[in-house]
Amino acid sequence: MKTVITSSGENNLAQFDKRFGRAAWFCVFDEETKQTIFIKNKNINSSNGAGTMAAEQIVSMNVQKVISGDFGPKAKDLLDKFNVQMVIIQDNDITVQGIIEKLTK
Amino acid sequence: MSRPKTLRKVVAPPNFKGYKPYGTHTGTKDSVELLYEEYEAIKLADYDLMNHLEASKLMGISRPTFARIYETARRKIAKAFVEAIEIKTVYGDALLDKHWYVCDDCQTRFTIPKTIEEHQCPMCKSEQIELLNT
Numbered sequence: 001m002k003t004v005i006t007s008s009g010e011n012n013l014a015q016f017d018k019r020f021g022r023a024a025w026f027c028v029f030d031e032e033t034k035q036t037i038f039i040k041n042k043n044i045n046s047s048n049g050a051g052t053m054a055a056e057q058i059v060s061m062n063v064q065k066v067i068s069g070d071f072g073p074k075a076k077d078l079l080d081k082f083n084v085q086m087v088i089i090q091d092n093d094i095t096v097q098g099i100i101e102k103l104t105k
Numbered sequence: 106m107s108r109p110k111t112l113r114k115v116v117a118p119p120n121f122k123g124y125k126p127y128g129t130h131t132g133t134k135d136s137v138e139l140l141y142e143e144y145e146a147i148k149l150a151d152y153d154l155m156n157h158l159e160a161s162k163l164m165g166i167s168r169p170t171f172a173r174i175y176e177t178a179r180r181k182i183a184k185a186f187v188e189a190i191e192i193k194t195v196y197g198d199a200l201l202d203k204h205w206y207v208c209d210d211c212q213t214r215f216t217i218p219k220t221i222e223e224h225q226c227p228m229c230k231s232e233q234i235e236l237l238n239t
């Protein structure tokens with residue numbers, strides 16, 4: 001089972017980014033291996049539809065869960081259609097590592 | 106400018122990607138595409154045995170629109186049966202009824218896709234979760 005966490009940086013100590021389509025990085029956490037990999041958000045600078053494109057990118061990575069701060073309506077529809085669980089957390093002050101610790105507790 | 110399509114609310118999407126005939130000799134690659142809302146129309150009218158008015162209200166569309174979707178759905182299924190071709194379900198203009206939950210213990214909000222069996226918070230594993238009606 002793989003989970004995407006939207007991240008502001010390229011490593012586990014980076015701050016969680018609440019902006020789904022505009023987060024700089026997607027941290028992909030693999031629950032079996034406990035490994036993380038970081039994938040660049042390709043569409044961070046697109047003027048519109050960043051959320052939809054982020055959702056498409058995530059669907060193509062074959063993950064089952066996305067943790068972010070908000071999802072736009074189109075991103076919601078797309079993730080829902082592909083049975084990706086959406087998780088919204090409101091912590092402003094948490095790192096990617098902090099979220100992973102909660103997930104694996 | 107093209108007229109925006111009306112989204113039809115689909116309460117439960119089909120539990121399959123498609124149907125394939127077997128024991129046929131035609132070997133055709135042809136298929137019919139059954140939209141989610143067409144599947145839903147068949148389900149409501151012929152499986153849940155609702156009348157068209159009840160079914161149309163549930164899907165948030167007018168009765169004539171429901172009748173049209175239902176008729177198209179039946180014709181597609183009939184075509185697939187008679188011509189022994191595959192039925193593929195496709196998203197169409199359906200608006201899925203998303204269910205959002207909130208965790209009473211950590212306030213995380215989340216969806217539970219049909220592929221997930223446990224009804225618990227994905228962050229803290231609490232089972233004290235509530236359905237949000239938004």
Ligand SMILES: [Zn+2]
Binds near residue numbers: 211227228
């Ligand atoms: Zn919780």
